[in-house]
Amino acid sequence: MVNQRVKPILVALALFLGLFAFGQRANAAEPNYVISTDATYAPFDFQDKNNEYIGIDQDILKEVAKRNHFTYTLKPMSFNAAAQMVANGQADGIIAGMAITDERKQVYDVSDPYYKTGVAWITKKGSKINSLSELKGKTVALKSGTAASNYGLSLQKKYGFKVKYFNDTDTMYNDVANGNSAATFEDMPVIQYAIKNGLKLEIKNPNNPGNAGAYGFFVKKGQNPQLIADFNKTLKEMKADGTYQKIVDKYLKSDQKTFTGSTEDNKTTWGILKSNKTAFFNGLVETIELTVFAIILASLWGILLGTMGVSQSKFLRGLSNTIIYAFRGLPLMVLAFFIYIGLPGVIGTKIPAFTAGLLTLILNEGAYTGAFVRGGFEAVDRGQMEAAQSLGLPYGKAMSKVIIPQGLKIMVPSFVNQFIITLKDTSILSAIGILELTQTGTLIVARNSQGFRVWAIIGIMYMIVITLLTWLSNWLEKRLNK
Amino acid sequence: MSEEKQVKVHVDKVNKSYGDNHVLRDISLDVMANEVVVMIGPSGSGKSTFLRMLNQLEMPNSGLVEVDGYDISDPKTNINKVRENIGMVFQNFNLFNNYTVLENITLAPVQLGKMTKEEADKRGRELLATVGLSDKADVSVNSLSGGQKQRIAIARALAMNPDIMLFDEPTSALDPEMVGDVLDVMKDLAKSGMTMIIVTHEMGFAKQVADRVVFFESGKIQESGTPEEVFNAPKNERLQTFLSKVMQA
Numbered sequence: 001m002v003n004q005r006v007k008p009i010l011v012a013l014a015l016f017l018g019l020f021a022f023g024q025r026a027n028a029a030e031p032n033y034v035i036s037t038d039a040t041y042a043p044f045d046f047q048d049k050n051n052e053y054i055g056i057d058q059d060i061l062k063e064v065a066k067r068n069h070f071t072y073t074l075k076p077m078s079f080n081a082a083a084q085m086v087a088n089g090q091a092d093g094i095i096a097g098m099a100i101t102d103e104r105k106q107v108y109d110v111s112d113p114y115y116k117t118g119v120a121w122i123t124k125k126g127s128k129i130n131s132l133s134e135l136k137g138k139t140v141a142l143k144s145g146t147a148a149s150n151y152g153l154s155l156q157k158k159y160g161f162k163v164k165y166f167n168d169t170d171t172m173y174n175d176v177a178n179g180n181s182a183a184t185f186e187d188m189p190v191i192q193y194a195i196k197n198g199l200k201l202e203i204k205n206p207n208n209p210g211n212a213g214a215y216g217f218f219v220k221k222g223q224n225p226q227l228i229a230d231f232n233k234t235l236k237e238m239k240a241d242g243t244y245q246k247i248v249d250k251y252l253k254s255d256q257k258t259f260t261g262s263t264e265d266n267k268t269t270w271g272i273l274k275s276n277k278t279a280f281f282n283g284l285v286e287t288i289e290l291t292v293f294a295i296i297l298a299s300l301w302g303i304l305l306g307t308m309g310v311s312q313s314k315f316l317r318g319l320s321n322t323i324i325y326a327f328r329g330l331p332l333m334v335l336a337f338f339i340y341i342g343l344p345g346v347i348g349t350k351i352p353a354f355t356a357g358l359l360t361l362i363l364n365e366g367a368y369t370g371a372f373v374r375g376g377f378e379a380v381d382r383g384q385m386e387a388a389q390s391l392g393l394p395y396g397k398a399m400s401k402v403i404i405p406q407g408l409k410i411m412v413p414s415f416v417n418q419f420i421i422t423l424k425d426t427s428i429l430s431a432i433g434i435l436e437l438t439q440t441g442t443l444i445v446a447r448n449s450q451g452f453r454v455w456a457i458i459g460i461m462y463m464i465v466i467t468l469l470t471w472l473s474n475w476l477e478k479r480l481n482k
Numbered sequence: 483m484s485e486e487k488q489v490k491v492h493v494d495k496v497n498k499s500y501g502d503n504h505v506l507r508d509i510s511l512d513v514m515a516n517e518v519v520v521m522i523g524p525s526g527s528g529k530s531t532f533l534r535m536l537n538q539l540e541m542p543n544s545g546l547v548e549v550d551g552y553d554i555s556d557p558k559t560n561i562n563k564v565r566e567n568i569g570m571v572f573q574n575f576n577l578f579n580n581y582t583v584l585e586n587i588t589l590a591p592v593q594l595g596k597m598t599k600e601e602a603d604k605r606g607r608e609l610l611a612t613v614g615l616s617d618k619a620d621v622s623v624n625s626l627s628g629g630q631k632q633r634i635a636i637a638r639a640l641a642m643n644p645d646i647m648l649f650d651e652p653t654s655a656l657d658p659e660m661v662g663d664v665l666d667v668m669k670d671l672a673k674s675g676m677t678m679i680i681v682t683h684e685m686g687f688a689k690q691v692a693d694r695v696v697f698f699e700s701g702k703i704q705e706s707g708t709p710e711e712v713f714n715a716p717k718n719e720r721l722q723t724f725l726s727k728v729m730q731a
Contacts, residue, residue, distance in 0.1 A: 387577070389562075390537055390565060391566070391569075391589075391638070391639070392563070392590060393562070393593060402578050405580045409580070
């Protein structure tokens with residue numbers, strides 16, 4: 001009896017450990033570093049028309065790796081998450097147009113500066129706002145965690161504007177271009193590139209950048225001194241042999257079409273679809289994979305939790321209640337950050353983004369599933385259990401033959417609902433850099449600034465998958481009710 | 483060795499309360515093999531709770547309950563084994579909604595390894611014939627009337643070949659015209675020598691079928707005796723009041 005109750009828990013535990021085990025990376029002969037980066041920071045870091053990560057940062061990094069004989073795994077995500085990855089030991093280094101500040105030196109070791117920069121303040125093209133004091137009472141868009149945003153924030157008191165935070169550069173730009181925010185602060189070369197790329201914004205202090213500084217390559221304080229040394233050595237060589245200048249010119253002097261594709265490809269819906277078909281397809285596959293695995297595993301986990309919730313053992317009931325309470329209460333994104341960025345620092349093992357995302361979905365969706373599974377079992381008339389028991393059927397048989405089949409039938413609509421929620425929730429995992437549909441959209445918009453068309457395409461793709469999922473569910477429901 | 487002397491149910495000084503509500507007070511009762519005991523009394527008098535204690539759907543707070551020689555007031559007793567020999571029929575039928583009529587009857591014997599699927603099917607059809615519902619074997623239980631459901635419930639309980647049958651107000655949820663069919667099945671069962679303990683409000687049926695009538699009131703057995711003694715010459719005042727009320731109706 002005890003064995004039968006413990007077995008499912010052991011299986012679940014084994015599954016958990018298995019997922020962590022996947023995270024273990026085999027050691028190769030050449031050192032392999034994990035380098036995190038911002039995915040939407042042209043011309044330093046962005047995706048080109050072939051969905052390769054390119055930019056000044058990326059070309060420098062590639063050269064450093066080549067000359068020092070190491071390999072690296074690139075982890076593109078939002079800037080804030082990318083920086084935290086390094087601070088928590090999930091990644092070895094970050095190159096993301098990251099400005100060198102005293103504050104950052106407390107947490108990171110930094111390379112020699114590789115690019116001089118300053119902060120621009122920017123409004124919509126043709127805006128009548130011409131001085132910072134005119135921003136009083138207006139909203140300023142800032143990107144969380146960046147040096148430019150800190151600079152903007154330092155001016156907030158003086159000029160009396162309100163602040164609104166964004167996670168990626170492109171959404172922030174569009175908020176200003178659309179007139180939702182009056183202005184934004186951004187690093188000079190980044191905004192210059194974006195404007196050259198067709199964004200309808202205007203720099204107000206082109207010759208007078210604020211808080212002039214420089215970008216550096218960062219590692220966690222005290223870790224990876226070799227990586228910093230390699231970077232500095234190669235940077236010096238590249239500046240001497242002209243490679244550095246060639247890289248900078250490649251991005252700042254050449255026509256943007258080189259990287260982002262022809263105008264036609266970017267300005268029509270069909271063009272966007274055609275030129276990004278591989279990216280859309282891969283994003284869709286990733287979304288579907290996440291959804292399918294999450295639906296299956298979260299359902300199993302939820303059924304286990306729900307069954308524990310109606311068991312005869314007070315301990316199992318308490319355990320089930322606690323787990324459901326905890327994971328239903330945690331916002332999905334917090335849980336994802338906790339597992340992906342927080343947990344590895346404690347357990348000392350890196351967790352791949354897909355595994356972390358899947359685990360997040362299982363725990364979160366599983367808790368919701370557990371709650372309605374328990375409710376479904378409780379909704380089965382008590383007389384059913386009494387009748388089964390009066391015939392001599394043991395509790396387990398009474399559950400499996402009488403209560404569970406009737407309970408599951410009651411739960412079918414809840415399951416269908418949960419499946420659709422799971423599909424939609426995968427989009428939240430874009431925050432930890434999983435290249436699913438939403439993250440794919442973010443990257444494409446960062447390149448071509450076609451927010452309306454790209455998000456419409458992504459939205460329709462979600463609708464199509466949800467429609468297929470609903471059909472499948474209805475078909476399943478009919479079969480079950482036969 | 484005469485079968486009649488064998489004690490099937492032995493209850494000694496049983497008490498049961500839910501919080502402050504003292505439902506059963508020091509109840510003692512023996513039921514012999516082949517005996518038909520009918521329990522009457524006003525609602526809330528404790529007769530249903532008493533019946534449900536005989537197969538441990540309720541646990542007593544104190545006292546001894548022995549069924550078939552097993553002490554089922556002891557939590558260590560394997561109650562499932564004891565329950566296999568005690569059939570129970572509920573007021574609300576409690577047929578398994580996820581099975582057909584025949585599957586309801588064969589589920590327990592097959593699951594508990596008492597019979598093969600074939601044996602259970604054969605026995606199931608025999609029982610359906612006994613309760614007059616042979617044509618309903620393969621229909622869903624939700625398509626049946628209350629009277630039909632209750633007869634199937636009796637057949638389901640009998641499929642385990644129990645030697646004691648408990649009936650908890652088996653006709654209370656039925657339309658009046660259905661009651662007769664169910665009582666007829668129970669009468670046949672009594673005639674066949676089954677040990678039966680029945681909670682009911684059907685006084686006429688009690689008179690006809692009972693070997694002994696037990697009157698419950700306020701959690702106590704106030705009076706018990708043959709139907710003649712209880713119905714024609716009640717000694718207890720509360721029994722007299724109860725009978726005058728139910729006989730008027």
